[in-house]
Amino acid sequence: MGYKQxxxxxxxxxxxxxxxxxxxxxxxxxxxxxxxxxxxxxxxIALGEVSWWPKGFNTKGxxxxxxxxxxxxxxxxxxxxxxxxxxxTLLLTSLTAYPLTVADFxxxxxxxxxxxxxxxxxxxxIPTYLLMKELHLLNTFWIMVIPxxxxxxxxxxxxxxxxxxxxxxxxxxLMDGAGDITILFRIYLPLSKALLATFALFSIVAFWNExxxxxxxxxxxxxxxxxxxxxxxxxxxGSASSQYRNLLVNxxxxxxxxxxxxxxxxxxxxxxxxxxxxxxxxxxxMVGSIKG
Amino acid sequence: xxxxxxxxGSEKEKGSLRRIVQKLLSQKYLYLLVxxxxxxxxxxxYFPMYGILVAFKKYSVAKGIWDSPWVGMKYFDMFxxxxxxxxxxxxxxxxxxxxxxWGFPAPIILALLFxxxxxxxxxxxxxxxxxxxxxxxxxxxxxxxxxxxxLDGLVNQVTGLFGMDPVNFLSESQFFRxxxxxxxxxQGIGWGTILYLAALSGVDPTLYDVASIDGANRWHKMKNISxxxxxxxxxxxxxxxxxxxxxxxxxxVLLLYNPGxxxxxxxxxxxxxxxxxxxxxxxYAAAVGLMLSVVSFIFVAITNGIVKRFSDSSLW
Numbered sequence: 001m002g003y004k005q006x007x008x009x010x011x012x013x014x015x016x017x018x019x020x021x022x023x024x025x026x027x028x029x030x031x032x033x034x035x036x037x038x039x040x041x042x043x044x045i046a047l048g049e050v051s052w053w054p055k056g057f058n059t060k061g062x063x064x065x066x067x068x069x070x071x072x073x074x075x076x077x078x079x080x081x082x083x084x085x086x087x088x089t090l091l092l093t094s095l096t097a098y099p100l101t102v103a104d105f106x107x108x109x110x111x112x113x114x115x116x117x118x119x120x121x122x123x124x125x126i127p128t129y130l131l132m133k134e135l136h137l138l139n140t141f142w143i144m145v146i147p148x149x150x151x152x153x154x155x156x157x158x159x160x161x162x163x164x165x166x167x168x169x170x171x172x173x174l175m176d177g178a179g180d181i182t183i184l185f186r187i188y189l190p191l192s193k194a195l196l197a198t199f200a201l202f203s204i205v206a207f208w209n210e211x212x213x214x215x216x217x218x219x220x221x222x223x224x225x226x227x228x229x230x231x232x233x234x235x236x237x238g239s240a241s242s243q244y245r246n247l248l249v250n251x252x253x254x255x256x257x258x259x260x261x262x263x264x265x266x267x268x269x270x271x272x273x274x275x276x277x278x279x280x281x282x283x284x285x286m287v288g289s290i291k292g
Numbered sequence: 293x294x295x296x297x298x299x300x301g302s303e304k305e306k307g308s309l310r311r312i313v314q315k316l317l318s319q320k321y322l323y324l325l326v327x328x329x330x331x332x333x334x335x336x337x338y339f340p341m342y343g344i345l346v347a348f349k350k351y352s353v354a355k356g357i358w359d360s361p362w363v364g365m366k367y368f369d370m371f372x373x374x375x376x377x378x379x380x381x382x383x384x385x386x387x388x389x390x391x392x393x394w395g396f397p398a399p400i401i402l403a404l405l406f407x408x409x410x411x412x413x414x415x416x417x418x419x420x421x422x423x424x425x426x427x428x429x430x431x432x433x434x435x436x437x438x439x440x441x442x443l444d445g446l447v448n449q450v451t452g453l454f455g456m457d458p459v460n461f462l463s464e465s466q467f468f469r470x471x472x473x474x475x476x477x478x479q480g481i482g483w484g485t486i487l488y489l490a491a492l493s494g495v496d497p498t499l500y501d502v503a504s505i506d507g508a509n510r511w512h513k514m515k516n517i518s519x520x521x522x523x524x525x526x527x528x529x530x531x532x533x534x535x536x537x538x539x540x541x542x543x544x545v546l547l548l549y550n551p552g553x554x555x556x557x558x559x560x561x562x563x564x565x566x567x568x569x570x571x572x573x574x575x576y577a578a579a580v581g582l583m584l585s586v587v588s589f590i591f592v593a594i595t596n597g598i599v600k601r602f603s604d605s606s607l608w
Contacts, residue, residue: 009510016408020418023402026478027421030436033446037439048444096329099322104315111326118333120589123340124581125561126568130346130357131339147336150329180321209429212543216569227431234435235547256439263432270427278420281427285486 034267038062038260045254061257065265073222074229081225082207085145086200092149093199094192097158098184103167115152125216132217139219144210154199157287161195162188198284201277208270230266233259347579367579377563377580384559384584387545388537390473396533398477399484400526404518406485407492408510419489422482434547437475438462462548465555472548472557476541487529491522531599535592538584560584 032052037045041056049055065071099105100112123131128147137143165188173183189196211227218224342357347367349360371377402422409415425433440446441461448458461467495517503513542561549557560580568577 006509012408012510013410016405017414019405020409020414024418024421027425027482029446030440030478033439034436048449051446051449092329092332095325099326102319102322105319105322107323107326111330114330115333118337120592121341122337122585123343124578124585125564126574126578126581127340127343127346128336129569130343130574131336134356135335146332150332152333155329174318180319180325184325205427209427209431211429211431212546216565227429230429230431230435231547234431234438259435260439263435267428267432271424274424274427275420278423281423282486285483286490 031267031271034260034263037256038264040254040257042251042254042257045256046251058253058257060253061259061261062265064253064258065261070221070224070229071262071265074224074226077223078208078226080141081144081210082204085149085207086203088145089149089154089203090196090200093151093154093158094184094189094196096150097155097162098180098188100155100159101162101165101167102170102180115155119152129216138217139223141223143217144213144225148213158192158195161192161287165191194283195287198280198287201280202284205270226266230262233262344578344582346575347582349575351575363575367576368583370576371580371583379555380558380560380563383556384538384540384561386556387469387472387540387559390469391476391540392533392537394473395477395480396530398481400488400522402481403485403488403492403522404514406489407518408514419482419485422485424482425479426483428479430541430544430547433475433479434544437471437548441467441471463550463552465553465557468549468553468557472545476544487525488522491525492518495521528599531595535588535595538588538591 029052033050036050036052036054038061039054039057039059040050041058042060044050044055096111096115100108102108122128132138132143132147137147169187170180170183173187178186207225209227210225211231214223214225214228215231218228221228346357346360348362348364349357350363351357351360406415406419409418428436442448443458443460447461452458459467461471499517500513503517508516538560540559540561542559542565545557545559545562546565549562561584564577564581564584567573567580571577
């Protein structure tokens with residue numbers, strides 16, 4: 001880096017940094033816009049004058065959204081799906097991956113192929129739906145957490161992580177009379193905390209953002225996750241605010257106040273933890289690709 | 293290994309049989325551990341494959357899939373002779389192609405530009421900001437798109453500066469692909485740089501120094517050192533992306549489209565959803581879905597063949 005820079009190089013640097021600043025603006029604007037709209041005065045929203053920061057100040061949108069019981073129901077449901085679903089997938093994926101690391105396990109090859117096939121073939125939306133119907137899983141809690149808990153791709157990543165643990169550890173534990181279940185829970189999983197933490201994060205975010213399976217498989221609003229509640233506000237806009245017509249007529253609140261407040265409430269947890277766990281996500285993305 | 297033991301004389305057979313039993317017993321927990329995963333994959337991944345049969349049947353809930361009468365290729369003919377349905381094929385392919393055309397180079401260029409940043413805290417900051425959209429849910433993304441493209445949204449304000457009349461972009465079919473693809477880039481461009489940056493960080497820094505001594509400028513170094521070093525990653529990701537052309541994120545389409553934009557927005561996934569789950573025409577929708585899977589698989593198989601030629605890493 002000690003070599004003198006030419007004029008072209010300096011111009012490039014200036015343009016590059018300017019481009020990066022523009023990129024940050026483009027990435028941040030939609031978020032700031034959402035926050036601004038949630039807090040702005042309805043008059044300014046109606047005039048289309050709100051963009052970067054709130055104009056006027058108004059918390060009616062938050063008051064209305066926080067008074068909706070469905071917000072709390074769906075928030076609770078999402079927390080339940082995310083915690084139960086994440087524990088299940090970590091546990092079941094570990095259980096499935098561990099035997100595949102034992103060199104003389106006779107089913108190793110069979111299970112590997114059995115799993116790999118599912119990476120290329122599947123039944124598709126309709127046959128899967130019909131199966132769920134026949135299993136009487138439609139509109140149940142478990143349909144949100146069980147069907148996706150063991151995925152071939154994840155099993156293979158866990159397996160290659162486990163394979164880095166020296167097999168001598170397992171052999172000497174076997175000599176000492178430990179069974180494979182003990183070995184998995186006492187030796188392998190404690191040594192795989194980094195892996196489990198990364199996958200837990202990915203799983204939690206996936207559950208947090210999940211809505212499509214809920215749309216297909218759930219009927220009762222009482223089981224809907226948070227994103228389905230948001231969807232009802234965003235996609236069928238207007239209907240959500242019909243109960244507040246008098247407030248709307250009096251121009252005390254703009255429908256956008258309500259919708260944007262809901263988005264802020266749904267996004268806040270992710271936005272808050274993101275800067276601290278971003279490193280793990282990046283690591284996880286690379287772990288996944290090495291195997292791919 | 294265990295099977296070869298059988299062929300050795302009957303004297304040894306007893307001993308080896310005992311050894312097999314012993315081994316089975318010592319490994320009994322391994323079978324137990326693998327069992328739940330096996331059963332879940334069997335039920336939730338393999339049973340639906342059997343359910344594909346419904347595409348060739350006149351399905352009746354009372355009879356179940358197996359005992360429902362066969363109808364042959366009826367639903368496939370129905371799809372292939374329906375112009376409204378064929379529109380979805382065109383839309384699926386075009387949306388995938390445009391997504392690839394614009395969405396694939398974007399993270400590569402951004403990664404190369406990131407790589408030229410020397411103020412490390414600034415680099416980290418921009419990266420962190422640019423990764424974030426990847427974690428925003430589709431529902432919220434669509435909420436943002438609706439706001440930005442609304443009559444008083446940012447896009448209309450900008451086009452207004454150039455004297456254009458405000459347009460409700462989401463209700464005009466001619467804008468759908470642009471909105472879908474550009475918002476997809478917004479979501480994925482930052483996150484997409486990660487693999488390229490990993491490849492770039494593996495480059496020996498002395499290469500750049502040596503090139504500088506030889507009089508190479510920034511552009512030469514980017515073209516002759518950085519770009520070649522991400523080439524293997526690029527090739528693999530490109531071929532995988534071609535394989536995924538037909539697999540658009542139709543759940544985003546589902547939130548974003550409306551009957552007014554079906555002309556360009558209705559893709560096979562959304563069509564299957566409407567016909568099958570909303571309309572209850574399970575057999576027909578399953579047939580359409582099956583055709584998509586088969587074509588997608590052929591895409592993946594062809595691209596995998598190409599991967600094999602280019603590099604050691606292939607899908608199978």
